[in-house]
Amino acid sequence: MATIDADAHVLEQPRTWEFMREHEQAYVPMIVTPISGNQEVGPQGNVQQEYWVVDGRIHNKQINMGLDTTADSREMRDIQKRLDHMDELKVDVQVLYPTLFLRPITHRLEVEVALCRSYNRWLAEIWQAAPTRLRWVVCPPLMSSMDIVREEIEFGKANGACGIFMRGLECDRMLSDPYFYPLYEMASEMDLPICMHSGTAITQIHDFFDMDPGFSKFKLAMVGAFHALIWNEIPRKFPDLRWAFIECSSQWLPYAINDLEIRFRMRHRKFPDDVLADSKIYVAVQVTDDLEYVVDHVNPAYLVCGTDYGHYDTSTEIEALRKLRDDGKLGDKIVDRMLDDNAKRLYALNGV
Secondary structure, three states, X not given: OOOEEEEEEOOOOHHHHOOOOHHHHHHOOEEEOOOOOOOOEOOOOOEOOOEEEEOOEEEEOOOOEOOOXXXXXXXXXXXXXXXXXXXXXXXXXXXEEOOXXXXXXXXXXXXXXXXXXXXXXXXXXXXXXXXXXXXXEEOOOOOOOHHHHXXXXXXXXXXXXXXXXXXXXXXXXXXXXXXXXXXXXXXXXXXXXXXXXXXXXXHHHHHHOOOOOOHHHHHHHHHHHHHHHHHOOHHHHOOOOOEEEEOOOXXXXXXXXXXXXXXXXXXXXXXXXXXHHHHOEEEEEOOOOOHHHHHOOOOHHHEEEOOOEOEOOOOOOOOHHHHHHHOOOOOHHHHHHHHHHHHHHHHOOOOO
């Protein structure tokens, strides 16, 4: 049996942007340090010493970094140290997600293309160093033409990507919007799942919830995306496509499914007996979820688990995969499937 971490992160660093083309050098993100004002302190007590500046907007760089990882490991400065830490954690494969891209970072198409393109080539370089252990999700520049999007997704597919990254809200649209249909067709064609990670790409929503610690702008956007996809029967329009909801817990599933079932019934529409299987939707659990309650309401064959490696927030548990095996709340068969078979099916990790 393999142990697959379905949600691990890289924290971007200067090397991330060294793949930008000559005419894109003006878009390289800056790192700035504060010299006055109040100190911003992270949840683990670390003082924020660096910020990103991207296209004129400032973003936290260190506020949610996990101090149970080293900078060399979480920023992929030393890939062997990352692999050694995975060995300590008894993790065979990590699927890598970005950090900076979890929020809106630009409104300009040319900047988005430059950022995504350079990030994707950095991840390809990381994958080449450990192709059987470090897989990743490709970041497409979704504001651009589908020809440019295809170029990035094809590059990712050829260089170890096993999914396509999206946030709960993209391009000022719900994920059920027909704008994304060409992307979903592309994903089906290339056998890559659409991997929705906690986050939002809409500046107005992100900034409106400025005082919110992340629940409304990040987590609830994901619940809304799930509801909209099912209500609009998007998975049935793309029957070969797999979907993932990453880093938003799983305990909301019974609530969302119950609400959908009521609305379907009111409109005299047939609701599927097994909505996750019917829609090929996978959801990443947290070890703090009431998992006995969750698996009593949904098909456990569509549940996976991640550690949120490199971060420190409400979804982080670097020992999540071990704890899932050791806490005894779920039977070994269910846990083994979550950490192995389910993740393999989701990400098409053949041969792992």
